[in-house]
Amino acid sequence: MESTGLRLAEAPSVEVDRWIAAAPERVWELISDVTAMPAMSTELQAAEWLDGANGPALGARFRGYNRNDVLGEWSTDSQVIECVPGQVFAWAVSDPDNPNAVWRFRLEPEDGGTRLRQYAQLGPGPSGLTLAIARMPEKEDRILRRRLRDVEQFLADTLDHVKARAEA
Template sequence: MEWTGARYADKPTVEVRAWVGAPPDRVWELVSDVTLMPAMSGELQSVEWLDGATGPALGARFVGRNKHDSFGEWETTSQVIEHDRGRVFAWAVGDTENPSAVWRFRLEPKDGGTDLSQWMQMGPGRSGLSFAIDAMPDKEQKIVFVRLREFERNMAGVLEHIRKLAEV
């Protein structure tokens, strides 16, 4: 059977959901504070706001430094593209018109707590994964699949970390 997984140009996505026993305002404080994210991720090493920004706002930019066993170390600049307090927080990595990735948290009140989701889209702009695909174009779909599963596992860990912090 032929592999029919997504290609990078398809802008594949992954989403993870969790219920958090805390109100959306409390969860929002955590998901919109990108400087907390390195403590929740094995890949993201540090984050700092740029251009005098001190917190989340539409158009605010931040730099993230990352490390991965297969890809090495790199840094990216992201820009907040959605900022709806208590509901949506999203950023584009790299160029906002042609990002290498888009990340989004959505929060909805549910059963006295918050239904929290983290979603991400690969591409369409080039990323570190593009170099692996360039080197092994015949394995593109497997490379994309494996990376999406890594993101899914990491995102589940992030949501669990947020849940524990919010429910204290």
């Protein structure tokens, strides 16, 4: 039997973008400081660098403390998997080889400002979504579509905050 719905094993994703009237260097300062990101996020409540790291670098790890009305509160450890100042900042949540999520910012100079894109991938590794899907496997598509919709709104809100701060 072939499934036509979303599957966590296929790592569904969403991306949102904004044009920002600020140089990529200014936008980079905002999006690459994970300890400042909670002020621009609706889900991330706090973040701290781990293992002596004090800023963005390939392989650096950080812990994020999250909260939302549907999933409650949780924390995750992430590892920076792409870090090119002024261009890309990405991290894998939990195991970089089998992440439960991947988050990525891309910056591109555009029309005297910056095109900022934020991407989020769910799965394929285990997460809270895995538990929900295991309890209701027939609702996997619906569970994933709802989470993707929530994440898309979360990304849009974050980019709106970054835009406001960068342009202030």
